[in-house]
Amino acid sequence: MPEAVISAKNLVKKYKDFPAVDGISFDIAPGESFGFLGPNGAGKSTTMRMVGAVSTRTAGDLSIIGLDPNQNGPEIRSQLGVVPQADNLDADLKVRDNLIIYGRYFGFPRNYLGPKADELLEFAQLTDKAKSRVDDLSGGMKRRLTIARALINNPRILLLDEPTTGLDPQARHVLWDRLFRLKEQGTTLVLTTHYMDEAEQLCDRLVVIDKGSIMAEGTPASLIRQYSTREVLELRFGSDRNAAVAEQIAGIGDRIEVLPDRILIYSDNGEAELQRVTEAGLNPITSLVRRSSLEDVFLRLTGRSLIE
Amino acid sequence: MTTIEAPPVAHVNRPFLLPSLYAGNARSVMERAVKATASSNWLIVVSGFFEPVFYLLAMGIGLGAYIGTIQTAGGQEIPYAAYIAPALLAVAAMNGAIFDSTWNVFFKMNFGKLYDGMLATSLGPFDVALGEIMMALARGLAYACGFMLVMQVLGLNLSWTAILALPAVLLIAFGFASFGMGITSYMKTFQQMDWINFILLPMFLFSATFYPLSVYPEWIQWIIQAMPLWHGVELMRGLTTGIMTGGMIWHVLYYVVMVVVGLTLTTRRLKALFLE
Numbered sequence: 001m002p003e004a005v006i007s008a009k010n011l012v013k014k015y016k017d018f019p020a021v022d023g024i025s026f027d028i029a030p031g032e033s034f035g036f037l038g039p040n041g042a043g044k045s046t047t048m049r050m051v052g053a054v055s056t057r058t059a060g061d062l063s064i065i066g067l068d069p070n071q072n073g074p075e076i077r078s079q080l081g082v083v084p085q086a087d088n089l090d091a092d093l094k095v096r097d098n099l100i101i102y103g104r105y106f107g108f109p110r111n112y113l114g115p116k117a118d119e120l121l122e123f124a125q126l127t128d129k130a131k132s133r134v135d136d137l138s139g140g141m142k143r144r145l146t147i148a149r150a151l152i153n154n155p156r157i158l159l160l161d162e163p164t165t166g167l168d169p170q171a172r173h174v175l176w177d178r179l180f181r182l183k184e185q186g187t188t189l190v191l192t193t194h195y196m197d198e199a200e201q202l203c204d205r206l207v208v209i210d211k212g213s214i215m216a217e218g219t220p221a222s223l224i225r226q227y228s229t230r231e232v233l234e235l236r237f238g239s240d241r242n243a244a245v246a247e248q249i250a251g252i253g254d255r256i257e258v259l260p261d262r263i264l265i266y267s268d269n270g271e272a273e274l275q276r277v278t279e280a281g282l283n284p285i286t287s288l289v290r291r292s293s294l295e296d297v298f299l300r301l302t303g304r305s306l307i308e
Numbered sequence: 309m310t311t312i313e314a315p316p317v318a319h320v321n322r323p324f325l326l327p328s329l330y331a332g333n334a335r336s337v338m339e340r341a342v343k344a345t346a347s348s349n350w351l352i353v354v355s356g357f358f359e360p361v362f363y364l365l366a367m368g369i370g371l372g373a374y375i376g377t378i379q380t381a382g383g384q385e386i387p388y389a390a391y392i393a394p395a396l397l398a399v400a401a402m403n404g405a406i407f408d409s410t411w412n413v414f415f416k417m418n419f420g421k422l423y424d425g426m427l428a429t430s431l432g433p434f435d436v437a438l439g440e441i442m443m444a445l446a447r448g449l450a451y452a453c454g455f456m457l458v459m460q461v462l463g464l465n466l467s468w469t470a471i472l473a474l475p476a477v478l479l480i481a482f483g484f485a486s487f488g489m490g491i492t493s494y495m496k497t498f499q500q501m502d503w504i505n506f507i508l509l510p511m512f513l514f515s516a517t518f519y520p521l522s523v524y525p526e527w528i529q530w531i532i533q534a535m536p537l538w539h540g541v542e543l544m545r546g547l548t549t550g551i552m553t554g555g556m557i558w559h560v561l562y563y564v565v566m567v568v569v570g571l572t573l574t575t576r577r578l579k580a581l582f583l584e
Binding site: 086 | 328329330331333336337339340343344347421422424425426427428429430431432582583584
């Protein structure tokens with residue numbers, strides 16, 4: 001692996017005595033697209049704030065583009081693009097001015113920012129909204145403007161905290177397309193998400209974090225191989241019968257998981273397992289064979305109970 | 309998408325002072341404030357100019373016709389309007405600076421999330437504090453220039469030293485703005501913000517604004533002399549009436565200390581709040 005642009009070793013962040021991030025280590029290579037997956041409150045955003053040089057670590061080592069954020073905050077931030085979880089666009093400024101003034105914060109001259117702002121508006125498909133007020137934009141447009149704003153300084157690293165939360169499917173796909181183009185141009189992407197499809201779409205490599213610690217690390221495919229099987233057979237016998245049936249089919253597949261509404265059989269060949277179930281004289285109401293996804297990995301690692 | 313050849317890399321100054329908190333770019337924060345003011349709340353800005361003018365007309369000219377002259381501590385007799393005009397100028401500097409550095413900052417901190425965005429760039433908390441305070445100063449200076457013009461027209465500037473009141477206005481505004489922004493950073497609710505008005509109003513009324521300090525018993529005089537506005541009023545009055553005393557240097561020093569303490573407090577608080 002080439003020299004990492006972000007390197008964390010035993011990174012800790014405590015609020016009072018509560019460890020929001022509890023000793024995590026990771027390296028991110030230039031041009032890589034790296035994801036933090038985890039349930040709410042896992043420590044994703046806290047990690048992102050430390051990487052964004054806007055939060056001081058409690059312990060451990062952190063190096064971003066070779067610099068220590070405790071000493072070189074402004075220099076590090078000059079090389080980062082940040083897309084926060086909640087849009088914080090400047091409501092007192094017009095759409096295009098949001099880009100230009102943000103560029104001024106980085107110290108860029110106006111004659112550079114004018115054309116750059118127009119280029120980014122086109123990239124974000126907002127050219128005809130240049131003179132609109134920010135409050136008049138839709139959620140998806142605001143998100144795209146926030147991403148465009150984060151690119152005004154040609155960042156080496158783009159940090160995205162749940163970039164598509166709250167967007168409709170069309171808006172998400174537009175956004176994914178734009179992010180993928182940036183990746184092709186060599187921008188390092190670091191993102192947090194709790195959407196598994198997003199992680200599979202965008203991440204070369206990811207870590208699953210829960211309660212401030214890293215539970216697993218790898219490519220989406222390797223994580224599926226390691227923590228799940230190739231396929232999953234989903235059976236429904238009706239919610240009153242599932243538990244009873246599960247005892248009869250014990251031994252089928254690599255692993256069986258009983259949920260209130262259905263039974264999941266993990267196996268490398270779902271069709272074959274379905275055959276064995278029907279040969280045992282059981283007739284499920286519905287059956288479905290599907291590929292394993294990151295969601296299966298995620299739920300296995302972080303559990304199914306609701307985290308509040 | 310067209311590509312721009314050799315995209316420039318953001319240039320970050322590394323100032324000698326506070327390198328981790330300051331990027332030498334407070335100018336961009338002011339630029340943002342000017343643009344935002346132009347597109348939204350310029351009416352409020354204009355209205356701030358008229359407030360002290362109305363006071364001057366009502367109290368100075370109106371009430372002043374019945375009062376006639378007033379005797380200063382040094383024994384000189386000066387017209388009542390000329391007595392209160394410099395005090396109102398100091399109050400205008402205070403109000404302009406306080407509005408920009410308290411309510412304006414309070415909204416940006418708690419609702420607009422503006423500073424989160426700014427501090428995600430290469431700006432440091434000191435840039436943000438300095439930029440906002442400079443903006444408050446610019447506004448205070450604009451009010452003061454307008455008010456000085458009114459005083460000149462009404463013949464209330466009694467000496468050439470009145471011109472020195474303009475830099476003095478900046479100093480007073482700087483003191484209030486830097487301190488006000490620091491205090492505001494502790495405020496979480498509207499009720500707490502009302503405390504600021506609760507302190508400002510009596511300070512405005514009792515800081516030898518409308519009559520000399522000598523009417524009070526000695527212990528009250530001590531309290532008033534500990535407050536910042538009294539120093540501003542006395543400094544201004546000395547300059548516009550031309551009755552200069554050596555003691556005025558203490559008024560200046562009072563504000564210098566206020567600026568230093570205020571800036572330190574504000575930068576620390578911004579760091580604690582946004583770079584925690």
